[in-house]
Amino acid sequence: MKLKGKVHKYGANVDTDAIIPARYLYMSEGAELAQHCMEDIDDGFIKKVKPGDIIMAETNFGCGSSREHAPLAIEAAGVSCVIARSFARIFFRNAINIGLPLLESEEAVANTETGDILEVDLATGEIRNNTRKKVFHAKPYPDFMAGLISAGGLIEYTKTRMANRRA
Amino acid sequence: MTLAEKILAAHAGKDKVSAGEFINARVDIILANDITAPIAIKEFRKLGVSKVFDPKKIVMVPDHFAPNKDIASAEQVKLMHDFCEEQGIPYFEIGQMGIEHVLLPEKGLVLPGDVVIGADSHTCTYGAVGAFATGMGSTDIAAAMATGDIWMKVPPTIKFVYHGALRKWVSGKDLILYTIGNIGVDGALYAAMEFTGEAIESLCMDSRFTMANMAIEAGAKAGIFRVDNKTQLYTKSRAKRPYLVYESDNGGSYANVIEYDVAKIEPQVALPSSPANARPVSEVANKNIRIDQVIIGSCTNGRLDDLKIAAAMLKGHKVHSGTRCIILPGSQQVYLDALLGGLIEIFIRAGAAVSTPTCGPCLGGHMGVLAADEVCISTTNRNFVGRMGSPKSQLYLASPATAAASAVMGRIASPDEIAAEGGVCR
Ligand code: SF4
Numbered sequence: 212m213k214l215k216g217k218v219h220k221y222g223a224n225v226d227t228d229a230i231i232p233a234r235y236l237y238m239s240e241g242a243e244l245a246q247h248c249m250e251d252i253d254d255g256f257i258k259k260v261k262p263g264d265i266i267m268a269e270t271n272f273g274c275g276s277s278r279e280h281a282p283l284a285i286e287a288a289g290v291s292c293v294i295a296r297s298f299a300r301i302f303f304r305n306a307i308n309i310g311l312p313l314l315e316s317e318e319a320v321a322n323t324e325t326g327d328i329l330e331v332d333l334a335t336g337e338i339r340n341n342t343r344k345k346v347f348h349a350k351p352y353p354d355f356m357a358g359l360i361s362a363g364g365l366i367e368y369t370k371t372r373m374a375n376r377r378a
Numbered sequence: 379m380t381l382a383e384k385i386l387a388a389h390a391g392k393d394k395v396s397a398g399e400f401i402n403a404r405v406d407i408i409l410a411n412d413i414t415a416p417i418a419i420k421e422f423r424k425l426g427v428s429k430v431f432d433p434k435k436i437v438m439v440p441d442h443f444a445p446n447k448d449i450a451s452a453e454q455v456k457l458m459h460d461f462c463e464e465q466g467i468p469y470f471e472i473g474q475m476g477i478e479h480v481l482l483p484e485k486g487l488v489l490p491g492d493v494v495i496g497a498d499s500h501t502c503t504y505g506a507v508g509a510f511a512t513g514m515g516s517t518d519i520a521a522a523m524a525t526g527d528i529w530m531k532v533p534p535t536i537k538f539v540y541h542g543a544l545r546k547w548v549s550g551k552d553l554i555l556y557t558i559g560n561i562g563v564d565g566a567l568y569a570a571m572e573f574t575g576e577a578i579e580s581l582c583m584d585s586r587f588t589m590a591n592m593a594i595e596a597g598a599k600a601g602i603f604r605v606d607n608k609t610q611l612y613t614k615s616r617a618k619r620p621y622l623v624y625e626s627d628n629g630g631s632y633a634n635v636i637e638y639d640v641a642k643i644e645p646q647v648a649l650p651s652s653p654a655n656a657r658p659v660s661e662v663a664n665k666n667i668r669i670d671q672v673i674i675g676s677c678t679n680g681r682l683d684d685l686k687i688a689a690a691m692l693k694g695h696k697v698h699s700g701t702r703c704i705i706l707p708g709s710q711q712v713y714l715d716a717l718l719g720g721l722i723e724i725f726i727r728a729g730a731a732v733s734t735p736t737c738g739p740c741l742g743g744h745m746g747v748l749a750a751d752e753v754c755i756s757t758t759n760r761n762f763v764g765r766m767g768s769p770k771s772q773l774y775l776a777s778p779a780t781a782a783a784s785a786v787m788g789r790i791a792s793p794d795e796i797a798a799e800g801g802v803c804r
Contacts, residue, residue, distance in 0.1 A: 224563050224652065228762040232743035232769075236413045237443060237450035239420070252766040271564040274597060275762060276741075277499040279417050286506040300568050300599055301499055305515035355400040355529070366424050369521040373427065 214291040216263035226275035241287030261290035273302025282306040308365040314349035380535040384624040385510040397534035409496030415458040421520035423548035431526035433466040439478040476709020479503040479677035486616025505590035508605035534633035540577035540720040547793035550585030551777035559656030567597035582803035584683035648775035671754040672785040679757035680708025686798040688799040691782035692728040698788025703730040
C-alpha cells in the first residue's frame, strides 16, 4: 500500500497522555478521541491535520500508558502512518494490532521537517521525501510481525488460529 | 537463562528461549480495567467466540474513574460489569475493590512464576512477587481472553545491582526514580529489568512493588525480583493455587549489568514533566517551590507501608495552610489496616483528606484535578504534561516520605526537615 501526506514532526518521548489525555478516556470511539489528539502538546493539531498526513517523531514515541485509545485517536484523525526513530513497546503492539502502520527510520527522521511531503510504500518500506527529493528505507518488520500485519491485524490472526484449533 | 527467560520458556512449553525470539506464552492471569476493558470487550466480540477461555484467569477492576465520576464513566463500568456477569469473570465492586495493581497481589491472584498480561501499562508491578508481568493493549487482551495465550518477543534482561545500605528515608520510590533518572525514559526499552543486590534484599515488599511498578517508566517490558523469604511470606498466606519459583542461572544471559552504590542516593524528586528528571531532594528543597496539592496513593505508593511512612511524617503536624493533602489508600484492605493501625486518625487530625480507593487524580480523572499554574507533589508514577489536570499545571514525583514532609511545609521539602519517628520499611 502507498501512503502520501504532509509531515507533522515532534520531539522525543511523546507520551500517550500527549497523544490522548487521560481525562478523555471515558470515551472509546476513535472519532471522539481524535478531536483531542495531541492537544496538550500541539493544540490545534486536529484542525490542521489532513487525511493521509504523517506523524513523525524522534525516539520512544508512544511511551507511557497501554491505552489503545492512543493509536485509535491517531488513526481516526486521518493520519496514515507514524514514522519515528523508535517506538515505545506497548504503543508499537497496539498500533500493529489495530492496523496503524509504524515505520522506524533514523535517516528519514534526521532529514525531514514539518510540512514536508512524504510518500511511503508499506510493502517495501521505502520513504520518499518529495520536498527534499530524498529516499530513505524503514527497518523491515520481523517475520512474525509481518505475518500479523498481512493477516489483517491481531483479531483476524486470532480468528484464523482459533479456526485451525477447531479443525 | 535469566529469571524472566525461565518463566517465559516454561509458559511457551520450551526448554530454552533467548532474547529476541518470538513465542506464544500461556497466560496465568489476564487483567483489564474500566478504561481498557470496554475496547477489549468490543474486540473480543469480533472474534466470534461466545466464551472466554477460562473466566477464573481473568480479572476486571473498576478503578480509574470509579466510583463513577460521571455518566460516561458509569457506562464504561457497567459495560465491563455486565460482561463479567455474562462470562463469570471475577469483578471487584466498589467497597471490595482497590487499584488493580494493589489489589491483585494482595488477593493472591498473581503469584511467583506466573505470566500475567494486563491492559494497563503498570501490570509490570507484579514482578515484585517474581512473576513475569507486562502491560499490553485492549486488542491483545481480547485475543488472550479467547485463546489463553499471547504472542511475545522474549526481552533481553538488564540486571540492576544495588550495593550498600539505604539512607534513613530512602525507599523503593527513590531508588527507581534515581535509576530512571540515570538511564532515561527509554533506558530499558523493550527489556526486562531485574532488580538485585543487598539493598534490594533489605527492601520490604511494598517498596519492591513500587520499583517494579515504574519499570515501564524506563520503557521496560517487565521489572522483576528474585523470590526470597519476604516474597514467600507475602504470597504463601494469599495463594489459593500452587506456584513455581524460578531463579536466574549463575551468570545468566544479561544484556547489561548496571551497578549503584545506594549509600550515595538521597531521596529523589522528579521535576516536571518526566519521571527521568530525578534530582536529589536537598537540591530541590533549596528552591522553595510552593505547592498547592499533595497526593499520596496510587498503584505506585498506595500500600500500607507507604501510608505508615506518610503517617510518621504527619503525626503531630498539620498540613500547611493553603496546601491540600489528599491520601488515597490503594485498596479496601489497605484502608482497613490503616484505620485499625490509627493512621487514618493521624491523617484527619493533620488536616489531610482521605479518599476511598481509586486512581482518581493520578491520571487527572477526579478527586484532585489540578488547575492551570497549580503545583503538586505526588507519589504517583507519571508527571507528563497534563497528567493530573491542566496542561499548564506542574507535577513533581516523590516518595510518601518526601510528599508528606512537603505537605507539612507547604513547599517541596526533605523528610529530614520534619521531626519524625521511624524510617522506611526494610
Ligand atoms: S493509579 Fe495511576 S498509574 Fe496506577 S493504574 Fe491507576 S491510573 Fe494507572
